[in-house]
Amino acid sequence: MKSHRSSAIAFAIVTLSASQAHAQWFTNGAKVYYNSGNVGIGTSNPAHKLDVRSSGNRAISAQATATTGLRYGVWGQSKSDAGVGVLGLASALSGVTYGIYGKAASPDGYAGYFEGDCAVTGYVGIGTDDPQAKLHIAGTPGVDGIQFPDGTVQTTAPVAPAPHTSAFINGSGNNPTATTQFVSSVATITVTAGQKVLVQADKAFGSTAAGGADSLDLWIGYRVAGSGAVPTTVGGGIFGLRVPQNTRFTFGMSAIISGLAPGTYEVGLAGRDTTSPENWNSNEWSYVTALGF
Numbered sequence: 132m133k134s135h136r137s138s139a140i141a142f143a144i145v146t147l148s149a150s151q152a153h154a155q156w157f158t159n160g161a162k163v164y165y166n167s168g169n170v171g172i173g174t175s176n177p178a179h180k181l182d183v184r185s186s187g188n189r190a191i192s193a194q195a196t197a198t199t200g201l202r203y204g205v206w207g208q209s210k211s212d213a214g215v216g217v218l219g220l221a222s223a224l225s226g227v228t229y230g231i232y233g234k235a236a237s238p239d240g241y242a243g244y245f246e247g248d249c250a251v252t253g254y255v256g257i258g259t260d261d262p263q264a265k266l267h268i269a270g271t272p273g274v275d276g277i278q279f280p281d282g283t284v285q286t287t288a289p290v291a292p293a294p295h296t297s298a299f300i301n302g303s304g305n306n307p308t309a310t311t312q313f314v315s316s317v318a319t320i321t322v323t324a325g326q327k328v329l330v331q332a333d334k335a336f337g338s339t340a341a342g343g344a345d346s347l348d349l350w351i352g353y354r355v356a357g358s359g360a361v362p363t364t365v366g367g368g369i370f371g372l373r374v375p376q377n378t379r380f381t382f383g384m385s386a387i388i389s390g391l392a393p394g395t396y397e398v399g400l401a402g403r404d405t406t407s408p409e410n411w412n413s414n415e416w417s418y419v420t421a422l423g424f
Contacts, residue, residue: 321394
């Protein structure tokens, strides 16, 4: 007799609980709604209006099955002046995780499309899933890059130009001889990879010899600093320069020296007179300026 009473009481409790739960839902035509409290799926203590929890690979699956037109699988909207329409959070503290993952099957599709500004606090990778900088663009060197509004494509980062270097010196230098040597003072300048050197050199040459002096050949020259080597000459030079007796003329030249290996060089005015170098016996000051760029 007691067993029958217990079963009846249990049935009545279950029936009452189900009836109370059902009473919280209302219908409006084909619509079912619930206005009080929270609804939990996979949890008996829902924290939000709809709280879905699952250990499976998808807690919620939403599909827009229409094959044409603009359709949304998931729509999120916030009308707050500081709102977030859709929030994605990957809360695991390790592993490769995704707060929001987008994928487009169509080659003309977009895995993500934004109307408005886009702010990223971490690194952004284009062509790589392992960015190592604030903006990391991967691809084929010399082919892939950034296209600008004018249609040009930049495939490599601009290289900051090396700082300019300069040197200046003045002094008497050397008298011409029969072999090529520096006849001006020499300026010493250090260059880095890819740099060129602009040299301007001037010197006053004169003679007190009967008949004056002639056959002076001049070039801009350079050599590795401290080597003592015969200067390497630049350009074709100026040949057969002459001055009358008891006169002095200023001769000057300029040249750009390129193709130099990184290092320190001596530059200046190089010359020779293979006929009568001793007649150049009344020479004066020289000035040499060098600019590395």
